[in-house]
Amino acid sequence: MRNFYQTGDTINATAPSGGVVSGQALLIGALFGVAATDAAEAAKFALHLTGCYRLPKATGNGLTEGQKAYWDDTAKKITGTASGNTLVGNAIEPAATDATEAVVRLAN
Structure with a gap:
């Protein structure tokens, strides 16, 4: 399918103020997930949305x-x-x- 983007189990999100650490649970807008990696503020990081x-x-x-x-x-x-x-x-x-x-x- 040409319009498929990704499975969506893990997305690239932007770290909030203060950054994130791996394993941290957080709410970004209406999305809740767990950070897969550490990231500085405003850096992209992998956010697990399932599991x-x-x-x-x-x-x-x-x-x-x-x-x-x-x-x-x-x-x-x-x-x-x-x-x-x-x-x-x-x-x-x-x-x-x-x-x-x-x-x-x-x-x-």
Whole structure:
């Protein structure tokens, strides 16, 4: 197909203010992903938009297997709270209330 551009699992994104480090989860516009590489501010980097990742999680609420996972862009953490946050995928393992990480399947 002549108009095919790429699969879209990983895209070239522009690093935000302060740059990014490999493994960092971030929201760029309405796209949520995990940085594959380090990049200085304004440099291009590979951003994974699909896959399952262990991400920082807010304490105070747990996640059940299959539950919708939201990104709190202020705290830079996964939460089960929808209000004011961005839906980024689903938990693929339960995470206790006091857990600091959650395993999430990204769904952009």
